[in-house]
Amino acid sequence: MKRFSVTTSRPxxxxVGENLLPQVGALLGEQLAPCKVSLITDSRVxxxxxQVVMTSLMENGFQVSKIVFPEGEHSKNITTYKNVLEALSEENLSRSDLIVALGGGVVGDLSGFAAATYLRGIRYIQVPTTYxxxxxxxxxxKTGINLLTGKNLAGAFWQPSMVICDYRTFDTLEDAERLNGAAEAIKSGMIMEANLIDHVLARDYEHVIGRCVSIKKSIVEADERDTGMRQLLNFGHTIGHSLEKLSAYKIPHGHAVARGMVVESRAAFRMGLTDFDASPFLTETLQTNGFDLRIPYSREELLKYALNDKKIxxxxxxxxxxxxxxxxxxQKIPLSELGHFIECGLE
Incomplete structure (x- = not known):
């Protein structure tokens, strides 16, 4: 097991390791006294x-309840968020209690937002089960939910008390879900560590998770509130989020980001913002590994949702x-040029 310490406003x-789920209760007990725990997960996870996580928690003295909502990006909305808050209240969780977010990005984002806002903030831990x-x-x-006009437009910065990542959970992922994670890992390689990409392609999960966590840790520690260099982590996301919304989330996040990285790289080169065109490398790398990079939407359609981007x-x-x-x-560009930027990125 590898341990990384993140020094933010709440360290x-x-x-990261194998077969950590049966140890969640013991690992948590090393830092927290037994308390009430609300485990939040989706219908698939x-x-x-x-059950294995709940058993581990109960064996280590925690009182456990469970909240389950339907899997998928469509659940990351204000209705599910409200239902989670009501359930936490019905369980009489106090500020000394804890939320455990067990699942992928939707579960983590929504549970974290609930933790940030229930009783004006209670502790939570992340137990990610997806790449x-x-x-x-x-x-x-970063926590949050989607609004009708775009992705992650309501949320809060609320650091977890711990992250426990058991990468054996990837064994149950479908190929499309593995590609979601691969895209984000390739993004990390693109912005800060080129040789990471080879490890992503080799499915060297332990190395990739460790390096991605280290890269993100260094960026978040330098810019916790996302006002400067942390925005580098959004490479491909301006176009990617637009694709997700336009497709009614039928294009999953990582697949959308993969397409977004290609479009944004090509646009930056064609507009003269860089002398380097990364799009041929990204296209070959991503297509060889099973990504569909087609953009089935027009400049005008993409621009509509890009204008809700949080980097504006x-x-x-x-x-x-x-x-x-x-x-x-x-690189800052005027909003008046964003439509042209998108057009330059499309083939």
Missing amino acids: YDIL NGIYA LAAVDSSVGG SGDNIAMVVPEVIGKCRL
Whole structure:
């Protein structure tokens, strides 16, 4: 087992290893006294992993209840969020109690937002069960839900008390879900560590998770509130989030980000924002590994949702521009040029 310590406004450890789910209660008990725990998960993960985690918690003195909602991005909405808050209240959780988010990015984001806002903030831990959540969304304290106009538009910064990642849970993932995580890991390689990409392609999960966690840890520690360099982690996300919304989330997050990285790289080169065109490398790498990179929407359709991007400040938007494989920078462009930027990125 590897341990990483994140030094943010609320410091916490990230534990990465094999067969950690049966140890969740013991690992948690090393840092927290027994208390009430509300385990939040989705309908798919509930049938696979919930019982082993609940048993581990109860064996270590925790009083456990469970909240389950339907799997999928469509559950990441204000109705599910409300239902979770009501359930927490019915269980009489107090500020000294705890939420355990067991699942992928949807479970983690929604549970974290509930933790941030219930009683104005209670503790929670992340137990990611997907590759995507392990390499990205479980770390860094971004929580939230989707609104009708776009993705992750309501939320809060709320750091977990611990992250416990058992990568044996990836054994039950379908190929499409593995690709979701691979895209985010390739993104981390693109912005900061080129040789990470080879490990992603080799499915060297332990190495990839460790390096992605280390990269994100260093960025989050430097910019916890996402006002500067943390925006590098959004490479491919301006277009990616638009694709998710336009497809009614039929294009999953990682697959959308993969397409977004290609479009944004091509656009940055064609607009003269960089001398390096990363799009041929990304296209070959992603297509060889099973990604569909087609963009079935027009410039106007993509622009509509891109204008809700959280990297917009005033009349500008910060785009992530590759300089070489393994190094990117932020480049502000006027919002009036965003439509042209998107057009330049489309084939």
